[in-house]
Amino acid sequence: MTSFYAWVTGLARSGVLPADFQYPFLVRGFLCVLLLTPMLGGLSHLVVARRMAFFSAALGQAALTGVSLGLLIGEPLNSPYAGMFGFCLLATLGMVYVKRRSSLPPDTLIGVFLALSLGLGLVLLVAVTRQFNVHQVEAILFGSLLTVTDSDLLLLLAVGVVVMVLLAREYNPLLLDSLSPPLAGVEGSDSRFLDYFFAFLLALSIVVSLKIIGALLVEALVVVPAAAARNVARSARGYLVWSVAVAFVAGAGGLIVSNRFLVPTGAAVVLGASLAFFVTLIAGALGRDSLGRFLRGRRAAGIAIALAGAVLLANRMWIGALLVAAGAYFFKFGWPGARAGQTSRPGPFGPG
């Protein structure tokens, strides 16, 4: 990896890449973002479709408790994965089991688990801070690029590949089960299996994302990108593309902001995602009038992206060439999944 970092930092020094990439830890962080965003973006739109946003928040808290547990049983401060994953898995199984068995609303049950794991986490955190500097624990609470190692990166790569392959394999049954559990059941899906399966993937993804995003903010990155995507997407494919795009822009932008203004990475990433949400909210609202139609038009989008690339190129950032190419793509093919709103045809069931 050292030679790879040397190559990338060399590119940054020669102006091909932005100057931020002169630091190997930022290169490592960017690689993390490249792996995290398709995974969390892909998961996030199913999290929202399956109404599991609050569940994700509870898992983030459980991860915090897991960190404290891991440290107490002697795991290294830099990688308390056994404690995190163990407790998250336990909390996942508990929440899904009780949700399926109880007639209480799911948000009420998850609220109980959230309170339980938060209380336990705080108690354990006090015990942990007697042994460790609280600032070291802060990195896990809010995320920090400085603590991410090559081992974390490899773990993220391995988990990311596994999660994405499994998700792709079960995507269609998961979405059908989100739309109508009875229909999914008739088509041969096992609702119980899908509940546990998706919750397991979510727990796994949250655990490996924790060092970048932080326990308190990881939930935001599995909810906000999909919420932003919903404002503008018009199809399942558009929903995925927008979720991943928002997660990536928020992740990459958050990294740069975190580096330049010395703020926690997780907070910067989540702020970026939230900003993207409001931008897409406005874009979605504009989409209903003629200006919005023009802005959503493939030519306007293509020209805007290509211009942004040209500005980068003028500043001797050769990566701008990629944006020019992307602009040409949008000019030619338009936004993914944006074709919608065909004329209604009246029929026996009315015009709609």
Next chain:
Amino acid sequence: MSGGATSRASLSILDVSNLTVRIDGQTLLSDVSLTVARGTLHAIVGPNGAGKSTLVNAILGQIRFDGRILAHWRRNGRIGYVPQSFAVDRTLPVTVADFLALTRQRRPVCFGVGRGAARRIGAMLERVGLAGFERRQLSVLSGGELRRVLLAHALDPLPELLILDEPATGLDQTASQWLEDVLLAARDRDDVTVLMVSHDHERVKRHGDRVTVLDRRVVADGAPADALA
């Protein structure tokens, strides 16, 4: 119609014996037994709260029950199902083609609808009078259009047993007639057995082969003219 029904009713596709469903200590169905004959249109009628949808859910294996439900498959053993309600989240960006492709292609729908699936979906929508609706979002469809999409889904591939839970609710006269034609064609031309929960006694009397009147238990079971007398 009745003569045809007698010959069709010689073999059963579904036998329900002593079915009892209890949820949270409440008995929703008690000791229900009925037989659905192959190739017939069998209607379940009864007042609100009679347990009609509960019976359908038990047949579909969605809820726990005591008793026995036995299906006798001859062809693909596929059940087509049109639920009573299909609440679509209005902000969920899923198109009609996305929805229908979920069970018609292995590729994740979020990567797009494949050409083969798209052709098949086009034909399915044409069959229910919704040609050109592929790119419409599910959330903007009217109740009637959504029901037709669900019917298209249920009829492809052709099921051995088609179960519909109050399919005509909220439909106007023309739409109800169209639905009736589709169901009768499925039964008479494609040899599909239709099990339908309905409140429309007149239509059931006209086209049903057999009726089970339910009120948490079987009140009457037989030919429509007798059971609904």
